[in-house]
Amino acid sequence: MSSPNEYVQTDRERAFLESVEEARYEREIINGLAPFFNEKAPADMMSFYNNDEVVTLKQLKGSDRDVESRMPVKLTRHYYEIAKTSPSIQRIVKASPDETNDLAGSEDPGNQMDYSPVEGLLHKYEMGLMYVVSTCSAHCRFCYREELIARKEIQRQDGTVKKKGLAKIPEITAYIREHNEAVERNGGVHPDSGREKLREILLSGGDPMVLNNGKIAAWLAALAESGVESIRIGTKEMAFYPQRFDRTFLEMLDRFHEVYPQVGLHMMLHFEHPDEILAKTPDQEYIKDEHGFLQWIPETGAAMRNLVSRGWLTVENQAPIIRGINDDADALRILQREFKRAGGENHYFFCGRDIVAYKAFNVPIERAWQILNDSQKGLSGVETHARLSITHYKGKTEVNAVTNEPIPGLKGSENGVVIFKILRNAGPAPDRGKVCIVGRNPNAVWFNDYEDRVLFDEAGLFDYARVSKPGQAPSKAAAFVPQQAMCR
């Protein structure tokens, strides 16, 4: 194995990278609140914040409640044009003094850093997630990577405190090769951690699509050369700046597929609301064509068509359900129906995580389930693939069902129950399919809100230990550690 500090490209990798073309993009980004405070934003954008909002946000500057030190403000021209007439979209990117009223929450939601064996990589399942960049073209106020984007210091399990680092090709590929070689030598599972092959990687951040084509291509090729079988690109760029999905980017993907046809490629898009994809009249009605089909925003429709027409990659959507943005069954119904009609797949909707200031954004778990369930009434089977997921420390967990009726004979179920089901579990997913049943708590926004009403827990959501070493899988042993115990 080469030293982690040196990375040697193969001939085919070098040839692929030499074929990549770059382009210039004019996102017309407004960075921070200062352009609004100092009247330096373009004249037509100045009214995005009214005078009262500017005065209040200015007063908070430098205080504990400074909204920008929690989460930097950023906006593209394309997204502004959508947001200026859509209250839901405004709430995604427009800073509000209310968001720092209560700063309860964790800087490392779900103790993700427990699963980071190398800086910039989370290795929790047979899939790894990488932070390849620490910004996006615009910033969502509810972002659960706010600690990465705001470059905050994070306390790790070993007590050290430092900013989350970004992934680097030499270190990451060395780790993948070393892990997978040990798995291979040991007959399919890692001798220390019991994990299987690390076969899938999600490029995340921040948004990988803010990197230039060459940098994205370098990651794709390096991962392919390391034996990764499937790569996902997690991005909200099609909402913020769909023009980024241009000829040069698409040709880079085509060339990658020619050179590495065996590697699966998945575009994981992030649309919260149909206003991000659909064209509207000045009266804010969605525009229909002569056949009654809803019309997409031209640039977004073109970007989507260009991706889905490449049958060797998949295009999927996943988004959290956030208060005031998309806690609306009708909006989610349109989003799921349109996304599927355009050839995409509805993957997950998420319950908000316990980020700092989560109370300003999170929808109670039971309500989020109700909204998604209502949104799927009247949709076809292929339109309703999305599930409601909540990311527990142990793994990805589905909010599977909420009942209004008690379960006969089950004490504690008098007001109905919530059923959680583990979908993905660290390591070889020994707990997949196991459920946990709790008595209802309509105000619950996180697992600890059910701590006093656990009725059945074969999934071990309330009975687990933290991993002692990054790369290991957690065991069922210690008492439940309430997530909010870490909150400020």
Ligand code: SF4
């Ligand atoms: S696009 Fe994703 S990573 Fe970027 S700010 Fe929004 S939620 Fe965070």
